[in-house]
Amino acid sequence: MDETLTLPGFVDAHSHTFQRALRGRAGGDDFWAWRELMLEEAERQTPELVRRGYSETYGELRASGYTAVGEFHYLGIEEARAAVEAAGEAGIEIVLLLAAYARGGLPRMRQESVAEYLRQLESLRGDGIRVGVAPHSVRACPRDWLEELGRYAEAERLPLHVHASEQSREVEECLAEHGCRPIELLARTGCLGPHTTVVHATHADGAELDLLAEADATICACPTTEADLGDGFLPAARIDHRRIALCIGSDSNVRIDPLEELRELEGIARRQTGRRGVFRSERLLCFGADEGGRSLGLDAWPEIRVDLGHVCLRGVEDGDLFDALVAGCGADVVVSAS
Template identity: 35%
Template structure:
């Protein structure tokens, strides 16, 4: 199959009149400066699909349910109690229906692969399903229904707080022991399609002892993800437990490198920021969720200046939009530092800088090659050049226009592994997926 674009963003930069040849879901050739071959699909502008490195698919069903002030000091911890009450209602079928809507929306906004930080393993009573990977199967079903690429990250969760504290009743659907988790990982592996990636995710230093962390991190050769330093209360509790801050403890006690993604890493000292940047690990930033929960602002200016690697995630999926996540990273810095155009070198495009950083970091965090290049999965997004946001745009301003001014409708088509999943801005199965979602939420919340 051949796709032809007037302009395409390649690893070497923008190129004109580009033929992209696709075989068995992967890019076999990229030929700039060519005329379209007979039968080639013709489009205007192509960019690579992005990786969404942190998603809790089922939380898409909670969007808008926690925006009522319950107490003067509402924060992440009070939001978590609402989340516990919501998830207690979910069957594996409900998880699949809600997650499918989230994944369709990800594709519509330019995400072509998702890292599912999957911790909802047990039934409503806290017992393992007969199939330990029952709910992982629901995630795989949602990915198959939508066509999104999947990096599955089964979560190990055993304790309520630092030092191996006993779990709380609201956490019963998450819990595993080390042996049971190993069985869950292998059962999950058996359900994955050929191009999926399997990693593991020790939930956080709150939920995992150092001894268990060493064991579960060795269960796959794939990516390793962990929540770290999302809230100040977490940092204070970690100091009380160990004498070190969460990211400091991880860097001191583990071989933190390119396999690792530290989700959030919001609250860092300057020394932690520089050490994390030098480690080669990814900082998985979820600025929309971090803003919604009042978590704080990641020190992105210093981190990127030190050579750090970032990627974006939609986390609670309260509003799914790849451009919005990138924009929120930059805007949070502007609000904090009261300057403009912060996260790019002098004279460079902020949009292009953020896009390239998130593209590379997302591929690293999710265990795949990215970009419009031979050997990579054919994960390609075409921009809708009839959208008013692109009026008069040149190649040098396209990504700034999309990220900072595009709004809805800026994306035309999305191919995932060479299959066309989004046409004229809508997922090919959006109507059926949305109908199923409406029925599911109506029953759960009615």
């Protein structure tokens, strides 16, 4: 009798893999203090460090059940190619989400113009690398950049990923500069559509969620990172009410466990609504796999096998397997990927 269950592989739709080096360096203060530490780590990265470190972390992703990753990358073109090499070594599918950065951050992260950014992106595409357009945020990209990048992504039928409404300060700064909230700005600049994934949206209000629903856009939730950085709670219940598509990301890779990310989504929704089973287990597994693939523009990625003899699943009835998997299991139930 087969003691394994075959499932679609999980898709990590949002990873900053170099941030794995910050694991365990908790510290105090807030997101913005952590960001300074993160920028120091980013500055020391080289193609060789990226290839070695990413190969290890992608191996960890693969072992946990992720079989595809969206690498949100802002370390430079040669480092981008090193990340793709590392993914090949680890046997994980990769979509390189090249970040557009006009202001802020480090000099190595920035491009002088949208034209320079598109030259970089096209050079990666020319090498056969799957890519997505990734304006880093409304903090990093002015309005005219967002407009140009939105047009390009739509014309080229490429995924567009962007951080938005992650922090209350970000919302306040956007209101001061543009007179609207971050996701409203994305809508006004043509960056919202079925190809768009908004990362985090922890501070999105009802009007912004309505815009996401109308655009058939996706939200990428990264609950373990959002908890680690004090980003706030995803408005999960309001997202569910609007039937907005959700996917997951390991983000800073402070934890690598897709089942934990999915369990956190349900836990947040339960705390917000006072009821259980807000997201059915089958739907959560869809967030972890199919919606992530859609977010990255993937048609296929490897499957995984789950150990039915694991102590967390032993003796569970067939009809309860998905509930048991999401509610009580960790990544160690994954035995292999095809």
